[in-house]
Amino acid sequence: MALTGLGPPLAAWVVMAGALLVVSAAAVLRVVREGERLVVFRFGRLAAVKEPGLAAVLPGADRAVRVPLGPAFLDLLWLDAVTADGVAVTVNGTGLASVRDPASYALDLGLSESATLAAAEAEIRAHVAERDLAELAQPTGEALRDLSARISRRTREWGVEVTVIDFHRVEVRLKADLVRWAEGYATRAEAARNGP
Structure with missing residues (x-):
């Protein structure tokens, strides 16, 4: 059916109604x-x-x-921490986080990402504080899985789960605390060689 027989005002209204319908559909449908x-x-x-x-x-x-819902990388860079045996270290690593509860994530959209990163950093510092430098140098897969689970317990309220944490580098600053650690290590090694 052609619009030419309707006259200019009616044809304009039909075109405007069609355009309004398209705009409304675009606003309603996602x-x-x-x-x-x-x-x-x-x-x-x-x-x-x-x-x-x-x-x-x-x-x-x-x-x-x-x-x-896809995985997002967490850059865990230049985290200062102190080991259980008193050595100040700087940790660099990465993490992998995924959204498990979209509704919780959307409720705190601006907070979720920064809070997840802050929780990961705090748990890594606590993880380092529970270990001697020698343990930290070669973390086991089990220790890193436990660390991921600890972080996820904190981030679950934002709908986020941290599935992987990996340390790329653990740097020790050449300060007096390193010398104290080395002396303590030498004493422990000597005691272990001599037995009880």
Whole structure:
């Protein structure tokens, strides 16, 4: 059916109504990609977590937050800590974090990333404080898995799980505490050789 017989004013209204319909559909419909969730808040309250596919939101009533589920890297750089035997060290490493609860993550969107990094840094410092320098030099897989679990217990409230922590470098500063550690190590080694 042609619009030419309707006259100029009616044809303009039909075109405007069609454009309004397209704009409204674009405002209401959202595409949720694989590997993400769309968390919808209606009037400030959690309404739904949308799976991949086409999702509808109500303009003016809903606020939609896209939450990526894929792993995110944590750069753990230049963390100063002190070992159980009193040696000041600087630790560099990385972590891998994933969103496990999109709704909790979206509630504290700005806080989640920085809080996860802060929790990881605090737990790494505590991990270092519980170990001698010799233990820290060659961390076991079990110790690193335990560290990841400790961090995840703190980050769970933000919907984040830390699955991997790895230390790339542990540097010791050449200061008096290193000399004290070396003297203590020599004493312990001598005692071990001589027996009880």
